[in-house]
Amino acid sequence: MASIIIGVQAKGYLLDNQPEETITKLEQQMPMLLKTGYQPTIGEYYSVLSEAYWQLNMQEKAFQAANNAVKVQSSQAPLNGARTRAYKVLYQYYRSHGDNAAALDAYINYAESDKANLDEVKAKTMAYQLAQHQSIEQQSRITLLNQQNRVLTLQQKLTENQSYAQRELIVALICVIALLIFSAIQSWRNQRHFRKLAEYDGLTNIFSRAHFTTMAHQLLEHSQRHQESVSCVMFDIDHFKQINDSKGHKTGDWALKNVAENSLNICRHNDLLGRVGGEEFCILLPQTNLKQAKEMAELLRQRLSTLYTSDSGYDFSLTASFGVSETGVSGYKLEGLMHDADQAMYQAKIRGRNQVCCFAVNECNSLEKTAPLLTSAPQTKQS
Numbered sequence: 001m002a003s004i005i006i007g008v009q010a011k012g013y014l015l016d017n018q019p020e021e022t023i024t025k026l027e028q029q030m031p032m033l034l035k036t037g038y039q040p041t042i043g044e045y046y047s048v049l050s051e052a053y054w055q056l057n058m059q060e061k062a063f064q065a066a067n068n069a070v071k072v073q074s075s076q077a078p079l080n081g082a083r084t085r086a087y088k089v090l091y092q093y094y095r096s097h098g099d100n101a102a103a104l105d106a107y108i109n110y111a112e113s114d115k116a117n118l119d120e121v122k123a124k125t126m127a128y129q130l131a132q133h134q135s136i137e138q139q140s141r142i143t144l145l146n147q148q149n150r151v152l153t154l155q156q157k158l159t160e161n162q163s164y165a166q167r168e169l170i171v172a173l174i175c176v177i178a179l180l181i182f183s184a185i186q187s188w189r190n191q192r193h194f195r196k197l198a199e200y201d202g203l204t205n206i207f208s209r210a211h212f213t214t215m216a217h218q219l220l221e222h223s224q225r226h227q228e229s230v231s232c233v234m235f236d237i238d239h240f241k242q243i244n245d246s247k248g249h250k251t252g253d254w255a256l257k258n259v260a261e262n263s264l265n266i267c268r269h270n271d272l273l274g275r276v277g278g279e280e281f282c283i284l285l286p287q288t289n290l291k292q293a294k295e296m297a298e299l300l301r302q303r304l305s306t307l308y309t310s311d312s313g314y315d316f317s318l319t320a321s322f323g324v325s326e327t328g329v330s331g332y333k334l335e336g337l338m339h340d341a342d343q344a345m346y347q348a349k350i351r352g353r354n355q356v357c358c359f360a361v362n363e364c365n366s367l368e369k370t371a372p373l374l375t376s377a378p379q380t381k382q383s
């Protein structure tokens with residue numbers, strides 16, 4: 001490496017017209033260089049040395065150095081024009097010595113070597129240009145790939161954004177659906193609540209008068225179509241005002257609830273029970289004749305009269321008066337059926353309360369007691 005640097009320095013001296021410096025540098029370095037045996041650099045040294053000698057008109061030494069350069073590089077391709085320069089020195093030497101044949105030979109070698117050198121330079125230039133083109137092409141490819149990469153990254157980001165937006169949309173839809181379901185459930189609950197409020201009496205939890213009436217109409221229509229007897233039992237708590245007044249409203253409410261509960265307990269699943277007045281109740285019994293209805297009313301009367309009232313906080317007597325009617329006598333109109341049952345109940349009140357009276361002849365034990373009622377009613381009540 002040092003030899004190459006010194007060779008370049010020596011060449012520089014020569015170009016600056018300082019051949020003495022060139023010779024000094026190269027002669028100093030030559031023994032060491034020869035030991036390396038590295039022919040391209042040795043040839044280069046000799047060729048530069050021959051040129052330096054020639055510039056100083058040291059012709060024999062120049063001839064010697066040029067010959068050495070040619071010998072060393074004879075099997076080599078010309079490197080940095082070393083061989084070319086050596087042949088030029090030889091040509092100049094032979095010419096100045098009048099040896100035209102040798103001069104011509106040297107010149108031909110010089111020309112060939114120079115051409116080969118030029119070809120090599122041309123080939124190197126082309127190789128360099130090719131490499132440069134390849135490098136530019138590579139660079140373009142890298143740029144293109146970078147741009148493709150950016151496009152792909154953008155596409156990926158776009159896809160991510162789209163899927164994020166889709167996820168958000170799905171979440172929003174789920175929320176909306178959940179909200180709709182929730183509000184539908186709420187509205188269904190509200191409807192059920194309000195329907196219950198309308199259909200059931202708030203205190204006793206049995207049918208309200210309005211709902212009882214609706215259901216009773218349907219039952220009677222159905223029973224009339226199938227020619228089935230329906231009985232109606234109306235009953236009213238005896239001296240209820242006194243209970244309220246002496247034991248308080250709360251005790252009155254307790255009594256109403258217990259009467260309703262006991263009534264419900266003896267009703268069959270398709271019987272209709274309703275609170276039709278303050279302390280007045282009505283039971284509609286499908287497929288039941290007057291006798292059976294009276295028995296059922298009697299059972300309820302006994303239960304109420306033996307009801308354990310101490311749970312209310314007071315020990316008092318709780319009884320009710322019952323009136324019974326039946327479609328066979330009173331017809332299938334609810335108003336007529338209830339009216340006749342109410343009339344019979346009124347009779348029960350008149351006759352001392354805590355008893356059952358029927359609105360019919362020959363069907364019920366209490367018929368003779370209700371006779372005044374029965375004489376005219378059956379003909380006018382038939383539907």
Ligand SMILES: Nc1nc2c(ncn2[C@@H]2O[C@H](COP(=O)(O)OP(=O)(O)OP(=O)(O)O)[C@@H](O)[C@H]2O)c(=O)[nH]1
Nearest residue numbers: 236237238239240241242244249250252253278279
């Ligand atoms: N505690 C309570 N009392 C009620 C309710 N609805 C009506 N009442 C009362 O029921 C009583 C009805 O009394 P009346 O119709 O005069 O008859 P009664 O005292 O039961 O006497 P008789 O029916 O003739 O045996 C009134 O004092 C009303 O205030 C209620 O929901 N709760």
